[in-house]
Amino acid sequence: MSAKAMVFIDGVWLYRSRGTLFQKLGEENGFEIDYAKLPRILCEDVANFLDEDVSLVRTNYFGTIPSARSGFNTSKQYAFYDFLERSCGYETEIHEIDIVSSGDRSDECWTKLSLSAALLYYAAQPGAYDIAIVMGDDPEFEPAIRRARLMGKRMQIVGIRPPEGMRPDASLFNRHRTCDFPPVYLDDHAAEVRLVRERRIRTCKQCGREEETTWAGPDFFCSNCRGRYRSS
Ligand SMILES: [Zn+2]
Numbered sequence: 001m002s003a004k005a006m007v008f009i010d011g012v013w014l015y016r017s018r019g020t021l022f023q024k025l026g027e028e029n030g031f032e033i034d035y036a037k038l039p040r041i042l043c044e045d046v047a048n049f050l051d052e053d054v055s056l057v058r059t060n061y062f063g064t065i066p067s068a069r070s071g072f073n074t075s076k077q078y079a080f081y082d083f084l085e086r087s088c089g090y091e092t093e094i095h096e097i098d099i100v101s102s103g104d105r106s107d108e109c110w111t112k113l114s115l116s117a118a119l120l121y122y123a124a125q126p127g128a129y130d131i132a133i134v135m136g137d138d139p140e141f142e143p144a145i146r147r148a149r150l151m152g153k154r155m156q157i158v159g160i161r162p163p164e165g166m167r168p169d170a171s172l173f174n175r176h177r178t179c180d181f182p183p184v185y186l187d188d189h190a191a192e193v194r195l196v197r198e199r200r201i202r203t204c205k206q207c208g209r210e211e212e213t214t215w216a217g218p219d220f221f222c223s224n225c226r227g228r229y230r231s232s
Contacts, residue, residue, distance in 0.1 A: 002052065002053030002054055002055045003050070003052065003053070003054050003055070003130040003131055004054075004055055004057045004127070004128070004129045004130050004131070005043050005046060005054050005055065005056055005057065005129060005130070005131040005132070005133055005156075006056075006057055006058050006059075006060065006122060006128070006129040006131075006132055006133070007039040007042060007043070007056065007058070007059040007060065007132075007133045007135065008060050008062070008115050008118060008119055008132060008133065008134050008135065008136075009038075009039075009059065009060065009061045009062065009090075009115075009135040009136070010062055010108075010111045010112060010115050010134075010135060010136030010138070011061055011062055011063035011064075011111055012062075012063070012064065012107050012108045012110075012111045013108070013111070013135065013136035013137075013138060014135060014136075017160045017186060018030065018033070020160050020161075020186075020187050021033075021186065021187055021190045021193065021194075024187045024190040025190050025191060025194065031194050031195070032194070032195040032197075033193050033194070033195060034192075034193055034194065034195040034196070035083075035084055035088045035090070036087065036088040036089070037192070037193065037195075038193050039056055039059040039133075040056060041189055041192050041193060042133045042135070042156070042158060042184065043055075043056045043133065045156075045184055045189075046131060046133065046156050046181060049181055049182065054131065057128070057129060058091055058129075059088070059089065059090045059091065060090070060091050060092075060093065060115075060118055061081075061084055061090045061091070061092045061093070062092075062093050062094075062095075062110075062111040062114045062115045062118070063081060063092065063093075063094045063095075063111060064094065064095045064096070064097050064099075064107040064110050064111060065077050065078065065081075065094055065095070065096050065097070066096075066097065066098070066099045067096045067097060067098045067099075068096075072099075081094055087217065093114050093118065095110045095111075095114065097110060108138075111136075112136070112138065112140050112141065115134070115136070115141070115144075116141060116143070116144030117144075119132055119134070119144050119145070119148050120144055120147055120148055123147075123148040123151045123153050124151070129153065130153065130154060131153070131154045131155070131156060131180075132145075132148060132153055132154070132155050132156070133156040133158060134155060134156065134157050134158065135158040135186070136157075136158070136159070136172075137157055137158070137159025137160065137171050137172045137173060138172060139169065139170065139171065139172050139175055141157075141172055141178075142172060142175045142178055145157075145172070145178050146177055146178065149177065149178075149180070154180040154181070155178060155179055155180050155181075156179070156180065156181045156184065157172050157173060157178065157179050157183065157184070158184045158185075158186055159171060159172065159173060159183060159184070159185060159186065160185060160186055160187055161185045161187050161188070197214035197216070198214065198216070199212055199213070199214055200212070200213065201213075202215070202220040203220065204220060204221055204222035204224075204225055205219045205220060205221055206221050206222070206225040207222065207224065207225055209222045209224070211223065
């Protein structure tokens with residue numbers, strides 16, 4: 001039987017780390033991340049190291065969203081989280097926070113604590129996972145990771161290569177008894193996690209016309225029908 005892996009993504013950490021990925025490929029204006037592929041890349045990495053089958057049982061994503069009274073337009077963010085669930089198969093846990101009154105880094109606290117809680121919750125469910133792949137190398141994850149390891153779970157930590165001059169203890173990798181595998185640096189995988197949109201011919205759901213597109217979503221509407229939809 002293959003080992004079961006669960007991926008835990010600190011969404012705030014990933015958002016913060018995007019810049020490093022962009023720099024790595026010399027794309028200062030950024031690029032899209034292939035969220036559907038991301039957990040599979042990490043899983044394959046563990047499988048290659050172990051030289052055995054590893055099955056991905058779930059990807060848990062932790063994020064925040066400004067509360068309605070903050071006055072931000074959150075529709076784009078909701079659409080993104082919806083996309084992660086529907087199109088990428090993620091399980092998302094999104095916390096609504098009042099970013100005005102709770103300070104700059106409160107979103108990080110929310111994602112770190114909810115990720116830690118889920119890591120231990122699933123560790124306590126018999127047979128839920130054997131290997132946790134934690135995306136986020138902040139040292140605050142150490143207590144939860146150490147407890148999960150005491151429960152016999154193996155840990156893979158995914159981070160970003162530390163910048164020159166960073167204090168060694170600022171990274172989870174340098175903490176004692178946290179990691180069961182060699183470190184994985186997301187920036188080393190930048191080219192793989194970059195979304196490559198394939199151009200192909202698709203049939204319009206409305207009028208049946210065929211058109212070349214990079215849209216990979218379930219329903220395709222041609223440029224004519226999209227225009228009509230917008231103006232109505
Ligand atoms: Zn059409």
